[in-house]
Amino acid sequence: MASSSRDGPHLGDNILLLPSSQAATPSVTTASSLQDDTSLNSPPFNPVHAQNHPTFHSNNINNSTPSPSAQPSVTQQQPVISFSPLRSTSSISSRSSTSSSSIGRSGGRHGPFPSAAGTSAAATTQPTTAANSSVSATAHAGEGVNSGRGRPAKDSPYSANREHGSKASQLLYTYILTPFQSLQLYLTTPTRDREASASTYHPAVRKLPPWLLPHYRGRKPVIRSTVLRPLCRMLLLIVILAVLIVSTLFYSFRKGQPELSDYRALTEFNWTPINPRSYLSPMNTSFGENYDVLLDGHSHSRYSDGRMSSETLLKWHIANGYNAVIVSDHNTINGGLAALKVAESEEYAGKITVIPAMELTTCRLHMNLIGINETIDFAIKKWPSDDELRQTIARAHELGGLAIINHIPWSNTTEYGYELPRMQNHPSRELLVDMGIDGFEIANGGTLDTISLKFIQDNNLILITGTDVHYPDSSAFSWTILNTNGNRTIDNIMAQLKARRTSFLFDPTGTQPLAYPPENPVYYKTAPPTLLGQYFQMFWIEQTGMYSFSPTGGFCHEEYVTIRWKLIGYFIAWVLVGFLLFEAARLVIVGCCWGPFIRRRRYLRKKKRLEEEEGLVVTGSGLDVDAGRHELEEQQQQV
Template sequence: MHRREATSVNNDNSSSATNTTSAPTPTIPTDDMNSNEPFKYYEPVNKSSTSLHMQDGSLSIHSSPHNKTLGERLKYFFHVHSDYFWGFLYRIASLIVILGVLIAIGIGLRYTDGLPKPEDFSKLKFDWKINPRDYLTPYNTTFQYNILMNGHAHSTYSDGKMNVRQLLDWHLANGYNAVMVTDHNTIEGGLAAEKLALAEYNDSIVVIPGMEYTCCRIHMNFLDINETVAATAPVPSDEELQRVISRVHELGGLVIVNHIPWSNTTQGGRQQARLPNHPSIEQLISWGVDGFEVVNQETFDMASYQAASQRNLIQMVGMDIHHPSVGAQVWLTVNAANMSRAGIMEEIRNRRTSFLFDPAGTRPRVYVDSPASYLTLTPLTYLGDYFGMFYYDDKGMYSFQGTFCHPELLTVNGSVIGWFIFWIIIFLLAFELARLCVIWAFHRVALASHCRQRGRHNSDV
């Protein structure tokens, strides 16, 4: 039979209790206790605990007396639990490395060129036909018209999302039969669209080439020209702007000042206009501009409309279309003698126009899907958006000449970084607590199972 026995030592081998002194004796492991599990007993005087460890058949004794100093107790505590603390440091180091890698990937992808685009415009279809005549009347209610034109459009020759064919199809679907293609600082998009319309669209839509002169002071449409008027500088002087206007007139074109409310809107995060130092309406009229864009998308520019009306200038309207998902909101109405570029321009030059206006915009709309190549990288690219909260980097309005119109603002969000670290620490502590609870639960289950097995073993004996 295997058993554990506690022996007592008597000084005089007598049976008298008064002459007997008992010495604490450690429990001696027998053959069934050949393990590394510690066995504890307590000194009756100072209540210090002693652990007996069986290691490779030898017995070692570890004591932790409670009357030791705090420093000694802490040293003993860390010594006993050194495996846990090394593991804890390993988990912290692993978390730091993982976060560093994720931040590097996310932020790096934000500044990587050549990544897949988020939208696929290759399969656009505009399979509807809207007739705004059915529900809108001209601003001049008695005006008769046979042309519905958009005076401001962009293609993939600049920052538009639609190629010239898609751009023409979008206009036909939304009730237009004429469009001015005005890409930023180039006439090439307008010329390509005109060539396509003449070759394949059977007079269903007329294209008038133009370009949007774009800089950090002003945006102007140069209409009915056949060559690009070069931008002089990102921030041109008054004299340079006047020379550009004169050059357009030499080419037989018109100069229309675009979206003044948009240009003078405060740039986000700053105390400046989107286009700083924009010329005033009075300055522009004195420089010889031919008209103003009085409606841009859903915005009606009352000041420009009043100035154009009082000075008998051209009142242009335009969608400033870039993306196919928007609806049509404004149409320039013209009553042309014939369906041609020259016929339409003659009426515009003679100020015989009006417009239809629907701020809510037409439906249906086209919404494009993301390509598979973009979706593959989305979990990584969105890391850049997430970790971008650590800093603020704003370059301001783009000049379309390779520069920006405002000084770059780069600030580090220290408070956000601090709170991020705080919540990481909270998460780590919660994880460690949950981990310890799980380990404790498993040990309890193992101990209960061991006790049941020992009970069955003892009952068998």
């Protein structure tokens, strides 16, 4: 019998499935061993003593050669070999972070979940050993923590009945320090061990599920997750803002930015042409009602800073009651010549008369040179001298034209940000008369210059009005009226102007209705970076003054930049507020909602998988003895 046991049993090829309680540990049983009184009276198999069992020594099994006399007979029962792949089936988990041990809990990577098979094996098959007695005693000792309706016992480290210290220190220890230390222990304990360590927590912390809060492995992960990671996100936000500010500023300063209003698409004014004669009377009552010319003495097209083409400009004037117009673009005659060509076409013949002109635009004055056919460039510069202005006026007279000074009130208005007028060093009316000018524009848009009107009357100068129209959604306010006896040609109109036989109609409210351009679809494609760039331009104020329209460019006033530090400070403050709100929302969503949800799902998934694995026990032949030996050695180390 002894030799047969040492030589090892003959393993069959049958595989049987047994309940987990019967196959908690690997075992070998033969019919011959059942006849031995020693084997019958021996205690059940214990993995602690597995190393002393001769059957599970690999050298006894692999190196032995069974003799013919030792072979089992046909009447012997087939050996039944049971093996559980879970090493945690009958193991006893003992961890340094807890004060009590749990019988029947897994010591593997799946965590300390309850094991029905392990509990059954420990209760029915294993004898009471010293190790088991110590574990049981420790478990009973741990029950004192939860005694008394979930409150800590008097000997518990979380007991509120401390016998030393003042009352304030007791309250501080009971309600602040102790729960905080218990929460710190909860956070530093792995999620799989929190259920087993629940008896060591404060009652308030004990109510927290094991998956509620994340696991922090020491102080460095806490600092990394609460300090370093938010700082990294803030640094990333700063980099993104810097790139966004620089890129949008460059984009907003590029040329050819599309406008929201598509003025090119507005080419029709679908209303009955306005008849100002029907509701307005001449300002000079002696002029009477005998006039046939309603003239606009000042307008602009796309050849300078206007938003209408030459043809659209003529349509606008016809719709607002004009039958003659002076097209005077800044420092060029090309706009007037282009409009004259359109007016001479068959479509507009007899509807409107165009007189070419050029508005000399400098930093000293704006002056219309009317009835010329070339660009006079003697004084096209920022600061022309008096002699250059005289030379320009003389050249206009040589070409059969007139020199009219435009919008003196607007020119003398204080420029925003400066204590200076828009047109610095503007010549006086007396000096302009001495230079040879022919008249003044006494109405520009909705502004009526009564001072220039009286000066004209006192000095017998030409009186003229102008809309100074740039955009098609503008109203008309004034009409210069003349009488050509039905012969509305350029020469006849110029003759009436030179003869000073003019008057005007003035409507301070402007004409109705108005035409509004449609929205530009291209604008919305580039609006976000453009508007962001314009928003970031508020960080400084760039004072430039009036544009000079000179060939060299530039402005009429000293340019300077003022940094708005207070606005920058408030912007940074609001960015910080937004960042803190983002971190708070992230803490609520990720830390309090999404994080616990993910940890709970993982926790339950591992628990379910462990329960399924513990319920599956494989028995039969083909046992890997080396694997079983290593399994038993690991279980022995855990015990």
